[in-house]
Structure formats: C-alpha cells, structure tokens
Amino acid sequence: MTDDEQELGITESKSHNTGDWYAEVVRKAGLASYGPEGMSGFIVTRPRGYALWEAVQNALDAEFKDTGVQNAYFPVFIPESYLEREKDVVEGFDPEVAWVTQGGHEELDERLAVRPTSESIIAPYIAQWVRSHRDLPMRVNQWCSVVRWEATETKPFFRTKEFLWQEGHTAHETDEGAWEETMLRLDQYESLYEDVLAIPVLRGQKPPHDTFPGAKTTTTVEALMPDGKSVQGATSHHLGQSFAEAFDITFSDEQEEERVAHTTSWGVSWRCLGALIMTHSDEQGLVLPPTVAPTQVVVVPIWQSDTREEVLEYAEGVTAELEDAGISVELDDRDERNPGFKFNEHELNGVPLRIEIGPNEVDDEELTLVHRPDGESVVEDRDDVAETVERHFDEVYAKLYAAAEETLDGAVREADDRAEILGTLGRHGGYVETPWCGDVDCEAEIKEQIAAEIVMVPFEDDDELIGTDHEETCGVCGEPAERTAYFAKSY
C-alpha cells in the first residue's frame, strides 16, 4: 500500500531521477499536459502553467516599454525567399524548419516556413520604416510562438517543438548603439531571473562557434539546474551589419550619406519556466516565488462543528482584506476535504504562503503563516495582515534565492588540465572554469568525451585573461590561453 499512500503527490526523487520527477511535477501541479497523439514534442499549457508565463510577460513587457520598445506582430509564416536572404540563418535553421506547402486544396507557388525566428520577416519591414537617422534607434518586439522541429528528445517547457517566447528586434546608427542595446536586454533578462524568478545566473557570451547564425556576438544568462546541467536562460545578440546588409536596413545620416544600420535581436522563451520549476520545486511538488505564483496565499480554515461559523467568518475577513490589498488569495473553504489534504494539495501546486485559521487563531486574534519552501510556521497578529503577508513574501523569496545561490556557488569549480576538467565534470556536473586558447577543437575534445561544452565565456571586461600578461595555458591543449571558458553539460 505504500504506492497508494503516495499516489496523490510526487513519487519520484528529485536528486536521483530528475527527469521523471520533473515530468511528474509538471503534470501533477497542473501546469501542462502532453500534446495529442502523433505530435510528440508539443504540450498543452494549462491555466496554472500559462499564468506563470503571463507573470513573466508582465514583468518583462513593462521593462521593455520603459526602455523604448514597442510591441508589434508579424505573420507566423515566412516565405522561403525571405528566409534565404540571410544565408547563415538558412543554414542554421534548415534542419528544424516546418514547411507549409498547401493552402486549402491548392499547392502553393512558394512554400512557407513556420517561423523558427522572425529576423527575416521583421528586418524587411524595419528596412522600409527606417529612412533617416532620426528614425533610429528603432525597436520592435513581438510575443509569439515559434516552431523548431527538433529531432532530439523533448521536455515540457525546456524543449518543445513549438514554444512561446518574445523576440525583440532593433536597429541602430552605430555599432556602439547596438552593443548597448544588446547589453541592456541582457541586463533585463538577468533581472528577470534574479528579481522575479529567484534564480541566480551567470552572464557572459557564447563562444564564437556557438553564436546565433549571422550574429557578431551572442550573449547569454546561464542558470544551473539541480542535476548539474546548465540551461541557457535567455539570449541577446549583437547582429552587426550582416542582417542590415542582407535586408537593406539603411539610413541617411546627418551628412545625407547612406549608411548601413547595426541590428540586434534578443529573446526569452518559456524555457525560463522550466528552469523555475526545476530549480525550486521539491518532492512535495511545485515551489514558486510569490512574484510569479498565480495564487500567492491560501487561507485554510480549520473548524469543529461548534466553531465553524466564527472560524469561517474570520477567514473570510482576512481573505477580503488581502484581496483589497491586491494580493492573489484563495480561501479554501471546501468542506469535503480536511485541512491536511488541503495543505498537501496547495503544497503540490506551489502556493508560496499558507494561512491557517482555527479557533485558536480566532480567540487570540492571530494568524498562523506557513512558508511553502521549508514549512516554517510563524504566528502573527491579525492586524495589518496585508503588510505582514508582504513581509513574508519577501522572506519566502529570499529563502528561494539563497538556496539557489548556494547551489550555484558550490557548482563552479576550477580546473587547469584535461583530466581535471573531465574528472570534475564527471564527478560533480556543474560548471568548470578553465583557461582556454579559443580554439573550437579544444571544446570538441571535451564534448566528445563527456558531452559537455563551453556554455559561457565571461565578457571581455570581466575576463582577466584578456589583454594582460599571464602564464595561463589552455586547459585542453596547453597553448597560451586567451579567454576563460565555462564548461558544462547543458539542456
């Protein structure tokens, strides 16, 4: 009967069986279901899962709008001739593009790509809209889904053939302008992770061989997952002038000279939800920071038949007061479930804070608050409940962030030679920081042996191996090192 005892909740071990555990949390917490038969790699995002995406959207969209971005929407289909105009993009995405060849009963003259990304349909319009330097910088963003027909295995939110994301596209007068834009968006992504999702990240750039097709520089925020793999949390590209040249994004400068613009693009997908779920959740189920939780507080009344009325009345008062303060609160007054059942259910669903109200609380004009992440229970005065709850939100957030930060700090290890790199990655996972000569072959060697790659290289300003005299040699080949590389297995 042990299986029966556990069947309502999570049965898989987070540390030993992370994949199954993750799938179980996603399903049992009501975040997503698998797609229909014949459509492996697609998921149905259920309301509680979609609410998480909306929280991310709300946070980011406000930041974007505060920094000069306007939202727009471009077609889901891209004519093949458009896609072909930037050759690196064609080559980069070719194996993953889904094509439409028929409309109604008619064969199409030109097949249409289901967008794998929209540079090639947005850029031509930006080219039309930009005439003079006065039109720059131009920034458009769209919230949409894209399709990448990956052959590799899929995992809800982490890797799905269709995924929701946001893609921003900008054009600038100068290279510096484009660079500043690239970094501004990366800062905003970092802030999304650290201030909204409670996940500390490493920031830097991708090695040259792993940049976005056609891009000059690809930047990334990397988050560590509990199984020791790294996930690219968001990305921001300095595209240089290659797209502007391919799509004729030109403008007249102050001297009436025709010049080619510099462009950027940047995006974050619902993969950030995968990182969110995987980072904080535990073997009781989903754990969410109050910043994104669809239900932030649940009030559970606990009564005996003679106290029922007063307990409920008190609980309703508390609920109403929290609602008035703009807090997302649910009063769980179902009478066919006992409190223990409700506790477990709300824990499974990731409600960050629970308020227990029974006759004792009513008599003492108090509340019992319980933090989801660690079960800490605190008795507080009934007065100023909204303020008290907000304070506990901050505490819960801090607990989540601190735990994730500790994990990350402990997972960055240094290694100076090949054996140490392989040994450390094999034994501990996480990140291995090593001097690197810059040659892609050195990465390939590690990749072959242990399937880890360079997920991040610190920015030039943060990398002490640049521009200074040092004796460091590449951890793989022993040639003089030019950069610091972070190796990790990745999603």
Next chain:
RNA sequence: GGGGCCGUAGGGUAGUGGUAUCCUCGCUGCCUUGGGUGCAGUGGACCUGAGUUCGACUCUCAGCGGCCCCA
C-alpha cells in the same frame, strides 16, 4: 545521430492465449476538519494498426508516445 527501458480506467499496480485489481479518481447520499486514508452505492482501461489464432490485453511486426544513457 546511436543504444536501452517502457506504454493496462483520472492516478497507481499486477497478470494471464479465454476481459484484473487498488485508490486519497469521478458521480450520488450520509459524515465534518489542527498534516491527504469516515461509511455505503456506483462508474470507468488493456496506446494504434496489421499479422498469427476458434479467440489477442497477452505472441510477432510496424507505427505513435514517454523516460533514461551515450554522441
């Protein structure tokens, strides 16, 4: 890209060439609460297709789907 494991009601399990079982699942009624297990009744499945067979959930093949390991 290569290899392995797996697919049985909402969930969890078994098992057999002759249609299971458990549940904290659904529904109805009764019961009423400080960490999921009250009582009674009732409902519902063998991933899809082809083959073998008197008969396939079971055996074979293919497909679809899921998970894991390696590249």
